[in-house]
Amino acid sequence: MHLNLHDYQFKNNWKIPFSRNHHLAVIHQNDEHKGKDTRYMFSRPFRKHGVVPLATYMRIYKKGDIVDIKGTGTVQKGMPHKCYHGKTGRVYNVTQHAVGIIVNKQVKGKILAKRINVRVEHTKRVRENDYKKKEAKEKGTWVQLKRQPAPPREAHFVRTNGKEPELLEPIPYEFMA
Incomplete structure (x- = not known):
C-alpha cells in the first residue's frame, strides 16, 4: 500500500x-x-463461534492426565503459543482456571520437556488409553499403552527358482600409468 x-x-x-x-x-x-x-490455526469452526459451552469448564483434570492442546480463538486469556498448538502433554499442576502441562518441544537438535500453563478452554482430555485399559480389565489381560517400534521380520525362506546366488564384490583397483 x-x-x-x-x-x-x-x-x-x-x-x-x-x-x-x-x-x-x-x-x-x-x-x-x-x-x-x-x-x-486459532479460528473457530463454521457455526461454532460465540460463547464457549459450559461443559468445557466442568471437566475435571487430575495430575497425570494426558491432554491435547488446541488454542481456542474465542478466549485469548491463557492461550498457548502457536508452537504448542496440536501437541499432546501430561498434566502436572491444576489451578482454578488453568492446568500446567509438560509438553515436548524440539529446539534445534534437542527435545526439551517444557512446562506451560494453559487455560482449560484450550485443552481436551485424551481418553484412548482409558478405553484400552477398560477393555483389558474386562478381559483380565495386560495391554501395552506405549508405542512400540516395528519388530524385525520373521525368519522365512527365499525361493531362487533353480538359480544359484551370485557373489557381488567391487572390482579391484588397477593403477594405470
Missing part, C-alpha cells in the same frame, strides 16, 4: 528521513509477533 507521506507527516507529526523516493513509502507489517501465521 502506498501512502503520500507529505500528508501523513503533517497529520501525525511524523519525521521522514530524506530519500530520493520520499514521496512514496511501503508500510510493512510486523512479522515477528507471537500471533503471526495463526489466521486459520
